Amino acid sequence: MRVAVVGAGPAGVRAVEALVAAGLTPVWIDEAPDGGGRIYQRPPPGLLRDPGKLYGFEAGPATALHAALDALKPRTDWRPETLVWHLRPGAQRLSTLHRGRQAELAYDAAILCTGAMDRVIPIPGWTWPGVTTLGAAQIALKTQGCGIGRRVVFLGTGPLLWLVAYQYAKAGAQVAAVLDTTPFATKAMAAPGLLRGGTTFAKGLYYTAWLRARGVRIAEGITPLAIEGTAHGVTGVAWRDSAGRTHHVDCDATGMGWGLKPEAQLADLAAVPFRFDAQQHNWVPQRDAAGRTPVPGIYLAGDGAGIGGAEVAEIAGARAALALLEDSGHRVDAAQVTRLDARLARQARFRTALERAFPFPAALARAMADDTILCRCEGLRAGELRAAARAEAATGPAPEVNRAKAFTRVGMGRCQGRICGAAAAEILAAELGRDVAEVGRLRGQPPVKPIPIAPAAEAA
Amino acid sequence: MTTSCDVLIQGGGGAGCSAALHMAQRGLRVVLLERGLVGGQASGVNYGGVRQQGRHPAELPIARRSREIWGRLKELIGTDAEFEVTGHLKLARDEAEEAELIAYLDVAKAYDLPLRMIGRNAIHQEYAWLGPKVVAGSFAPEDGSANPRLLVPALARAARAAGADIREHAEVVEHAHDGTRFHLRTSGGDSFAAPVLLNMAGFWGGALAARFGEPVPVVPLSPNMAVTEPVRYFIEPNLGVVGGNVYLRQIRRGNVIIGGGHGESDPAVPWSRPLPEVTLQTLRRAVELVPALAGVNIIRSWSGIDGKMPDRIPVIGPSRTTPGLFHAFGFSGHGFQLGPGIGAIMAELVLDGRTDIPLDAFRIDRFLETAA
Structure with a gap:
């Protein structure tokens, strides 16, 4: 069975660990040169700093994760510095880019551990x-x-x-x-x-x-x-x-x-349905507690599946791998599954409190002044988005964010709205007098991140 | 309760919304039913070429008529939809392609389409950024491009302002004809009746035609589109090639829009996506035409669903089975420029019973004859 794991942060490492323990040799892909995820991202070779200084209180988990990562690399098809820029769920193929070289990769099952970014x-x-x-x-x-x-x-x-x-x-x-x-x-x-x-x-x-x-x-x-x-x-x-x-x-x-938002573009391209999580105030891909999605063969773990933090990501990575193994006919340790599920449930309760402690200040986004640049890729100001929501706009009012994107270019640039999307939805919702969940989310399109056009010489 | 009107239109693409506008302007009570949002498929996601050059000769009278409307779009619908007359430059990459360009000069002349041949030496002098594979080109100065995301919603808004009833998220699930009137019912349970029905439903127009005993061999067609990050503006004309396997244009803000080949789709959902290998193949062709594109980033790609006929020209004209039914669908990937003109022509067919534009090549029963 061809299993692909995208991401080598806390979720990806623990997912791969469980797969390798079951005797599989997954393809393991990460954008960074040497894994670790954003939270435990490693310095380049030659920059020698004490882990205690680099990671503070997190030095312990960081060191442990790096050790697991290094031990697992030779037991997988390890592909660092590789971007997965497209995913075709029907054909079960990933499109990857490594140092300018394109490659297509077939998979039977994939665990997407794509992490988070700042909101x-x-x-x-x-x-x-x-x-x-x-x-x-x-x-x-x-x-x-x-x-x-x-x-x-x-x-x-x-x-x-x-x-x-x-x-x-x-x-x-x-x-x-x-x-x-x-x-x-x-x-x-x-x-x-x-x-x-x-x-x-x-x-x-x-x-x-x-x-x-x-x-x-x-x-x-x-x-x-x-x-x-x-x-x-x-x-x-x-x-x-x-x-x-x-x-x-x-x-x-x-x-x-x-706060953070999931980097869920690959799940989006994989046709995983999304729901608005009111507690996180984020759109998150649908999955069960183990990380199974409604799309056969696609599993999610870590912050890319909804913000939970690094500790949760490690548990969720292992749990998603066990779900995949179970679904594909492998024997899994039932006691281990129960243990992981209990830890995930405990963490979820803490997460609820954390979201209450630091709620997303939607009012701040909604009150954005008209002349503030909202979408920096396209140089679009908040007032231009508001104008597109009004009935007298030449194109008619934009009832949701993708229509607003078509009319105003919001979220149409390099980042495809990863930066401005959350605030844009708040502004549009306020202008239309709707709940933010009703104006939807910007649909992702390939490539997940920009890919360069290769020079003509390579074709010759 | 049933809404009665003079004309029902199924399909809110460029052609359908333009038909609604033109007929409402002439006083008809029009209801347009669109399953999703207007301009959501082929009309809204296409390349944005406003091109006459290279068209099938039968399409040129429609294209000429439509081009006249493009020229006064702003007064008609309140926006020019970023229409810009940049000219269209069609390129040849070998002698056979060059011969095709030369042969088309006679077609253009017959239809009064301004077209200028640019030979081997001149083309690299006029356009220093073209790659060495380009051997010749023909330039159509009246052609250009526009923003497909803006055109159809603006047509719909103008049609509404003229009195048309444009309904979005209104999928037609039942069609009937009682001999004099059509009866349509939507998934939302609304009923409509009118003596005239226009089938302007793109790929899905095939199913509607089949419903009235006129099946046609229409298949889904998904353009494979991509766009670059903004770079210095240097590609003024809209670029195409003989054979059409790559086309590209740069907008003033710097992004280069590149298309070629076809993506994948499922019209039942509907769902469509570009194919990665097609995108990469198209980029290889694009960088051959314009080597300076090397290293520029692709930031987005997309697709949509159009209907393709076997002979690559649409079905336009009255039904042969059902009085009051008119078709205009299957634009085969090049209907964006034609849309505004098609609306005007359909209004003439319905209100005047005739149009000056020859439509015989587009009749719906042409496939029966070839099959026999």
Whole structure:
């Protein structure tokens, strides 16, 4: 049986581990040079940094995952630096690109462990040089050992906001401010549920306390007004506090993000149906608790199947592999399945509390000023999307996001709406007076990420 | 309750919406029924070529008529749908293809279509960015391109403003004819009746024709389209080749739209997608025409569903079995330019009982004759 696993992060590693243990030799594909996923992304060869410094509290899981990864590589058809840019569920084929070379790959079953990315809300000035997502700021530090700036403001909400700020401060960068759009009270109310998460919650408290103790400026329940800057880069951030006072801080870089969203484009191309998860405030591909999808042969695990974090991803990866093995007639250890299911259920309860603690500030997206750039690929401003929703538009009103895309180009550029899609849906929903789930989600199209046109010489 | 009207149109593509507009403007009560959203399939997802050059001679009178409407689109529907007269440059990659270009000059002349042959030396002087495989070209200065995503919704909006009743998400599930009137029922349970029915349902027009005893050999056709990231604007004309296995154009904002070959589809869903190997083959052909495209990123690809007839020209004209039924479908992958004109012609057929455009080549029973 030909099994393909896409992704070598926490979910992918544990999925492959279970498949190899059952005697299979999966094809294992990852975009990065040496796996690890975004959370445990490895530095390039030659950059020697102590795992404790690179990953902090996560050094233990990171080291363990890397060890498993390295042990598994020779027992699989390991294909690093490879992009899966298309998936045809009917033909059961993947289209891959590795260093400019195209290849088609047939599979009987595939586990998609495609991870997550930051969820972004465009605010005035977000396209200045020096603005990155929180995830990108963290990856710069983890894999390159460098920061996005000397004096950095972190802005947004979610556990990653505090973690990245802590990591930057620890690495010697000056953290000019941590600006959380979630009020302290919201987080405090979710605290009892968060306690179920055990160490995760404790770590969050530790980062916050550590930053406070070092005098880092912290503001919660804020409304960002603008990232200030010029064509040469960011110069500062302005915000309004909960009492309505405006503030400003100088900085030369800003990292921002409001939680994560699944990178589910391959599941989309595989024709897996999606549902709107109100708790996560994300569109997620449909799957059962084990990772089976309604599409035969397609399994999902990790954040790409709905945000759960790295710990959940490791369990879910193993669980999806067991589901695949079971479905294809292999014997699986029933006790192991029960154990994994129990751990997944426990984590799901913690996740509910976490989403309550850091809710997606949909109102911030809905209130976006008309002249704010919404879709940076296409240079589209929020007001242009609103105009397309109105009945007097030359093309008639756009009733959902894909129609809005056709009329305005929102989400039509390089990222296919991965960056602006969530905010665009909020704006459209607000303008049409509908629930955000009713305006739908941008459909993905191949290629999942841009692929270059090969020179003519290669054809000759 | 049944809605009665003068004309029912099934199919909200460019041709159907244009027919609704033209007939509503002449005072008819029109109801158009579209299963999905208007312009959702072939009319909305195609390449956007507004091309007369290279067409089957029988199509040229329609194309000429349609081109006249394209020229006044803004006053007709409130937007030009980004129509731009860039000219269309059809390229030959060997002597046989060059001979075809030369032969078409006589066709163009017979239909008053301006067309200029560009020889081996001149073509690389005029278009320095063309690759060495190109040996000649013919240039149609009146041709150009437009944005297919904008045309049909704008036609529908103008038709509505003129009084037409355009219903989206209205799939017709029952057809009947009582001798004088058609009775249609939608999946939503709405009923409609009219003495005239226009079949403008693209690929699905075949099933509708068959329902009235006129089966035709129509098959689904899915264009295989892709677009690049924006790059410096340098390809002004809309480019095609003899044989049509690759075509590309650049829009002013920089993206290059590249098509060629066919994707996969399931009209029952409906669902369609480009095929990766077809996309890659098309890109190899595109970079031969324009070597500077090497290294430029493809950011998106897509497809849709059109109906293809065996002789690659549509079915247009009255039914041979049912009075009051008129067909216009099966545009075989090149109906975008024709759509606005088809609407005007259908309005003439219905209201005047005649049109100046010769339609004999498109009659629905032509396949019966060849089979006999």
